[in-house]
Amino acid sequence: MxxxxxxxxxxxxxxxxxxxxxxxxxxxxxxxxxxxxxNYQTQSQFIQKAAHRYSEQLKDRLEKNNKLS
Amino acid sequence: MLLSAEMNTPNQLSEALLAEHRPVLFRYALLQLKNTELADDAVQETLLAAWQASANYEGKASLRTWLIGILKHKISDHWRRSNREVVTFDFDEINNDDSDAAEDDYFMSNGHWNGGPSTWNDPEAALKQQEFWTIYETCQNNLPPKMAKVFMLRELVGLEAEEVCRETGLSDANYWVTMHRARLRLRECLEIRWFNNPKPTEENDHA
Structure with a gap:
């Protein structure tokens, strides 16, 4: 096994x-x-989804940070 | 109609063919330059240089690999021009880290979990919370450098596994191990810092 x-x-x-x-x-x-x-199975799928979402949002996130600084 | 790179004779890389790679190049540049305008510029310069130099493209490497090669030059040009301390994540300057054998902490010698994943309460809801993304980013940045690079090239930039291997010099087998370790680490970090960590509610804030 x-x-x-x-x-x-x-x-x-x-x-x-x-x-x-x-x-x-x-x-x-x-x-x-x-x-x-x-749990590992669902969580690793979740992490993949989160990574893709993070990547999609990165542009907006950086633009916001740049404005603040 | 789009022609595959192989079908094009040299110096006929069409703008459309080049533009297809823009999103991947942009994400690559953005992760390193951390600035939308700079990333846009670097990609623009890359595509222009590629278009002008398309006679030099011999079709040996995949088109995307060739373009990433040009982009890397543009990014290092930028750092040289700006002439300041680079504190950002440089894909090229990292090579070794302590990630070997790290996986063993997660499992006992018989292969069973040591500790291991508990059940997470409503992960989907976390995706909607700003605080979650801050934690996510911290966990991602806490990965050992080479592991972070591999994970980001695959999951954030969106390169294929073979392309990540080429970019990082990893063998196929090491690639799978590295991605797995990255996921184990991220998982643990998110569990400790977010899912098992009582979150401040409004009530707590006023207490």
Whole structure:
């Protein structure tokens, strides 16, 4: 059985690149039983979303900061 | 109709083809220059230089890699001209950091979590709060430099994984490890500083 260390690595990799069926099954089965890896899965997706949002907002953020300084 | 770079003969890089890369170049420049106007200028100069030099583009590197190469020159020109202490994040000047083996703190030797993710309360709501973004930025800036660079090139600038590897000299395998460690660190930082940290409410403010 893959460990949490290995499963979270596969979860991260899957955010960037399509995982293969074996990897998806391993992750899917593991997170059914493991709360912490399930949390890691949703949180790493959230972090990706936040990073994209941060990037979209960076221009406005910098313009605001420049005005203040 | 857009032609792929490979189909173009030299010195026929069209403006449309170049302009396609403007958003990525702009985000790249913005992260380094931290100023919208300067970033705009650098990108403009880059596209102009690329257009003028399109005969030199041999189609060996991808067009975007070539353009980023020009942009880097424009950015270092800027620092040289402004002739002041560079306190900003310079993608080129960082190479090694202490990020090796950092992942081991998160897991025990048997591969189980050491501590590990607790459940976060309403992450979507956090995205709407200004204070959250300040914390996010702090956590992102606290990543070791090389890790931050890899993460930002991929998630903020929007380069493909292979392009990030080329830019940073990482192997494919190291790229996956680095991105994973960056996520583990960001996750922990956000959990400690935001999700597990009682936020000031209006009531607390008046107490």
């Amino acid at each position: 893959p460990s949490c260390r290995e499963i979270t690595f596969l979860i991260s990799k899957g955010l960037d690149k399509e995982s293969n069926l074996v990897e998806r099954l391993a992750v899917g089965l593991h997170v059914l039983m493991c709360d912490r890896c399930r």
